[in-house]
Amino acid sequence: MNYNWDWGIFFKSTGIGSEIYLDWFVTGLGWTIAIALVGWVIALLLGSLLGVMRTVPNRWIAGIATTYVEIFRNVPLLVQLFLWYFLVPDLLPEPLEMWFKQDLNPATSAYLSVVVCLGLFTAARVCEQVRTGIQALPQGQTAAAYAMGFRLPQIYSNVLLPQAYRIIIPPLTSEFLNIFKNSSVASLIGLMELLAQTKQTAEFSANLFEAFTLATLIYFTLNMGLMLLMRMIEHRVAVPGLIAVGGK
């Protein structure tokens, strides 16, 4: 292969304003983090609610949550994104549709679509983890709480969920990393997150290899950092004498 490596490319001017290529990556990383974190908050809240719903002793409530999971888990993420971005706005009431299509700046409307899409998609997966975490607990825990006079919502908040979350920290970590990686689909609806900036750099500078190498390193480092953070949390909340902590 005859290729002229030029790692200095990131500090060269893009020709647009006074920006250097590295600025693009920084902006892109900012978008990636903004998508993933807000999406994660949605996923965690909605996923927890759905996970609880799947375990309550009521067939209808559980059924609603199950249906949700089956829908969002069985349609490809990219298809879901296109639905949210291209189709759903057309279904909104007229004023909302106009607001979304004309008043919002294009980056904001793309951002809203991708955050909602990733949040709802990941919620289905978080739901399943929360459900299994709750179901992994001995039935006697619920019985004991009932026997002391707790009501069902109190049992979830004081007894079941604090234990279930501890159990599912490892798979939840995977899901947390997944949402960062999945955020790259936003590049396909024109949001200039990390992957889109990488492609743009590659096209503008023709330094394809450098651009994608840097993007790979950024994704990798980001996810390693998040993994270590989650492991720290796992250690911090570990129950003495009870749950074995990963890596020990």
Add this chain to the structure above:
Amino acid sequence: MISIDNVNKWYADFQVLTNCSTEVKKGEVVVVCGPSGSGKSTLIKCVNALEPFQQGDIVVDGTSVADSKTNLPKLRSRVGMVFQHFELFPHLSITENLTIAQIKVLGRSKAEATEKGLKLLERVGLQDHAHKHPGQLSGGQQQRVAIARALAMDPVVMLFDEPTSALDPEMVNEVLDVMVQLANEGMTMMCVTHEMGFARKVADRVIFMDAGQIVEDCPKEEFFGDVSARSERAQQFLAKILQH
């Protein structure tokens, strides 16, 4: 205190309790025994409505369990229950285990609940373990904490569901000692147990169940006194567990 009146319960087509009637008076200690699958645990769980039943009624201290208007959480908060597998909350410290229901169910202040909890912890001889978590205690210690936790709610009656069955032999006595002490203090108790020594020592009455029915229900002296007067099934059962 507890009046069980013609209770029938089915799991789908299978009848697990058939016409069960008995009574536990205030201050009385009643031991329920019988082979596994006889329905004794199910019966005791019907008393605080952990298990629903389809026919009959149970009245606890004047409150009907079967009545759909009964506030079950309130009823349960007055009935202490101790489980075979302790069921302490593993993510909470011993102190928190003792106080959480007092605070969240009875609305006591944290200080009041802690004082009460620690006093009871001392009573079961575990005051040095207040800061630990359940996973750091032995089975016998956990069960003693579980008893203290139930007592912290100032129950009018205590239910024990095979409290020593999951314990190492060496730890059985420390739990039974606490229960004997409780019985001697006049607590109303309904105990599912195979500890016949305990039954002989403190029980007022013994109930023997088989196949979902109450086969024997008589004073302890009568139950252990003349075995030949017992039903055939009870004789078989006693022959097996009293041998050793």
